[in-house]
Amino acid sequence: MYSRISTVALLARALSDQAESYDYLLAGAGTAGLVIACRLSENPKVSVLVIESGPDVRNDGVVTSGNFSFTGANDRVLSYRAGKAVGGRSIVNGMVYxxxxxxxxxxxxxxxxxxxxxxxxxxxxxxxxxxxxxxxxxxxxxxxxxxxxxxxxxxxxxxxxxxxxxxxxxxxxxxxxxxxxPQTLDRDKIRRSSSAAAYYKPVDSRPNLKVIQGNMKRIIWANEKKNRAVASGFYAKEEKLGVKVKSAMPxxxxxxxxxxxxxxxxxxxxxxxxxxxxxxxxxxxxxxxxxxxxxxxxxxxxxxxxxxxxxxxxxxxxxxxxxxxxxxxxxxxxxxxxxxxxxxxxxxxxxxxxxxxxxxxxxxxxxxxxxxxxxxxxxxxxxxxxxxxxxxxxxxxxxxxxxxxxxxxxxxxxxxxxxxxxxxxxxxxxxxxxxxxxxxxxxxxxxxxxxxxxxxxxxxxxxxxxGTSNMRxxxxxxxxxxxxxxxxxxxxxxxxxxxxxxxxxx
Structure with missing residues (x-):
């Protein structure tokens, strides 16, 4: 989810209260998330925060390698793997483009x-x-x-x-x-080209772009604007919450x-x-x-x-x-x-x-x-x-x-x-x-x-x-x-x- 927000309220990993302000909040540094983060932060006048529950494994040799191996019906259990890392599924996929x-x-x-x-x-x-x-x-x-x-x-x-x-x-x-x-590989180095490598690594030193590890557990909603819900931030602390419906979509x-x-x-x-x-x-x-x-x-x-x-x-x-x-x-x-x-x-x-x-x-x-x-x-x-x-x-x-x-x-x-x-x-x-x-x-x-x-x-x-004005x-x-x-x-x-x-x- 992606929002333009004036103020983002979050709990740091140390769980100490801390308020920080960003123009854009991105939940997930996945394949698409890092593309968005890269493009939005090209404008030095805006600030971008990305929260990702998985680790940064850009330098993990197993991830960067060009090697890959492949994995129902009749009531069998099927696996649905996900790329829980900076780069998302582009970190673990078969690299075919x-x-x-x-x-x-x-x-x-x-x-x-x-x-x-x-x-x-x-x-x-x-x-x-x-x-x-x-x-x-x-x-x-x-x-x-x-x-x-x-x-x-x-x-x-x-x-x-x-x-x-x-x-x-x-x-x-x-x-x-x-x-x-084609494959998402550096052909000569036989090295995986994920969104983390292609979109984040070249710009990770930008002062207006920050990626932190954590889980987004709840969206903070401000007053409605023209009958549309307005996201104003999130909490990154695990809580036992009730889910209040802001916009019913079956x-x-x-x-x-x-x-x-x-x-x-x-x-x-x-x-x-x-x-x-x-x-x-x-x-x-x-x-x-x-x-x-x-x-x-x-x-x-x-x-x-x-x-x-x-x-x-x-x-x-x-x-x-x-x-x-x-x-x-x-x-x-x-x-x-x-x-x-x-x-x-x-x-x-x-x-x-x-x-x-x-x-x-x-x-x-x-x-x-x-x-x-x-x-x-x-x-x-x-x-x-x-x-x-x-x-x-x-x-x-x-x-x-x-x-x-x-x-x-x-x-x-x-x-x-x-x-x-x-x-x-x-x-x-x-x-x-x-x-x-x-x-x-x-x-x-x-x-x-x-x-x-x-x-x-x-x-x-x-x-x-x-039903929302600023959440994508x-x-x-x-x-x-x-x-x-x-x-x-x-x-x-x-x-x-x-x-x-x-x-x-x-």
Whole structure:
């Protein structure tokens, strides 16, 4: 949450009473928080305070390393890790930088978020990027890039043979195909480039920017202004508090969207050396082939039923008509606009290739809520994964497409057939496997959605919380449409635009 405040009341870590005054208070030094802090503090006339519950680990060798390892249904417990540190999730993520697809961003505007679309965000996506194009060795290996799609401060044969063509650059708004995926890394040093490294480290000596460790437990509210609540500060001391509602919004914590993921391993004939930074992004047409029209028609006929079930899931907090509108827009993205609906991303382990695959637009939405007034770090998360057969069918279709690729030369000459399921496995066998093994990707969005209030929104197009005059939310939770790829890339663009909005609104 981000506010322009005249006075901030806080308790220091020593718990001695101390009052300090700042122009801006930021709760959380995460991926987006440090972008905001950096941009606001560019103005030496304003002061910025950031409070972060996690430590500063910018010099931790495990964090800065370029190494990364990957982690349901049937009542299994799923892990929802978070980056509790200065830098947030950009400290612990897989470092893959994929912005998403143009039609998905344009859906923001269709849902009522004026001035939020691909065209308005593309320049912000490039603003903080210092892109390093492929070197000679990478070009030889098949890595391509289009410099115009970026800021400046392997063989393709297999996928092409089964109908998926190469694309020059994954971040130009049309990522359909097989492509090399950029990473948030210093290429030559093989060192992670997090928001802490890119946005905070270069400016951490600014006298008007301060980051402290602590927990924000309660917002202090001043007198209302024009029937809107005014945040005037916070307490950073743990207290047993009652929660007084300042602005009732039943959508808080609802509509949690994530990618449905699965991992399939393939043993290699010989030890493979090097990374495999290639992503394959497929459409429903790619995955379903001639089955697509039937699934498109049957699923569209069920939208009203799905919408009613989603409303019931929220206890009626959000009505079925709201979900029907949102589900129709998502369905159109999949079946009419033919956006990429899944990503396949292999990781080389030397003696094996681990293929990660996930689908982008499941209709089984979930929720996250506060467990109790003293359990801020232990929320109730219900993944609600695969509550609809459609979501299983889509993941199965993508897994079949991936299996075909690894059964086709030249990939089939490098790997042994997987021992998971045979190439002629039935839909029933695949469904059972998905329910037993699939999970989440931690690409969570939409729990604090930037939407009109009547669609369950929490913040408006200026990112202000409805019913308040000076409190904003800027993180992945405001993104109202799940995006192709990974969350970090689009979040940087959202944060850069948010910083401009805040500066221009001050």
């Amino acid at each position: 994929i912005r998403g697809e143009q039609a998905q961003f344009d859906a923001f505007e269709k849902l009522g978020d004026s001035e939020w679309n691909w065209d308005s965000l593309f320049s912000y996506g490039k603003k903080g990027e210092r892109f390093e194009g492929p070197d000679t060795a990478q070009k030889t290996a098949g890595v391509t890039a289009n410099p115009a799609d970026h800021g400046t401060n392997g063989s393709l044969t297999t996928w092409k043979s089964i109908g998926v063509n190469p694309v020059t650059d994954i971040n130009g708004g049309n990522p359909h195909g097989f492509v090399s995926a 959508g808080v914590g609802e509509n949690m969207q994530d990618h449905n993921a699965m991992v399939i391993g393939y043993g290699t004939a010989n030890t493979l050396v090097g990374d495999t930074p290639f992503a394959t992004l497929v459409t429903a047409q790619d995955a379903l082939g001639n089955k697509m029209p039937v699934l498109a028609a049957s699923s569209r006929s069920q939208i009203s039923t799905w919408a009613q079930a989603a409303s019931t899931y929220t206890g009626g907090a959000i009505d079925a008509k709201t979900y029907e509108k949102r589900f129709q827009i998502q369905h159109d993205l999949i079946f009419k606009q033919n956006v990429t609906i899944a990503e396949l991303f292999p990781t080389n382990l030397g003696s094996a290739i681990v293929s990660q695959l996930w689908t982008t637009h499941p209709f089984s939405w979930s929720s996250v809520h506060l467990k109790s007034l003293v359990s801020f770090d232990d929320p109730v998360i219900d993944p609600n994964i695969f509550s609809l057969q459609f979501d299983i069918d889509m993941l199965v279709a993508v897994a079949r497409k991936e299996q075909k690729a690894y059964s086709t030369p030249p990939l089939s000459t490098f790997v042994a057939p997987n021992q998971v399921l045979p190439t002629n496995a039935t839909d029933e066998q695949w469904t059972a496997y998905v329910q037993a093994n699939a999970g989440n990707t931690l690409h969570v969005v939409d729990t604090c959605a930037m939407l009109p209030l009547d669609l369950g929104g929490i913040v408006d197009s200026k990112l202000k919380v409805y 939310v800027v993180d992945a939770s405001v993104i109202p449409v799940e995006l192709t790829g990974h969350t970090t890339g689009p979040l940087y663009a959202v944060a850069e635009k948010a910083a401009d909005i805040i500066n221009n609104d001050s």
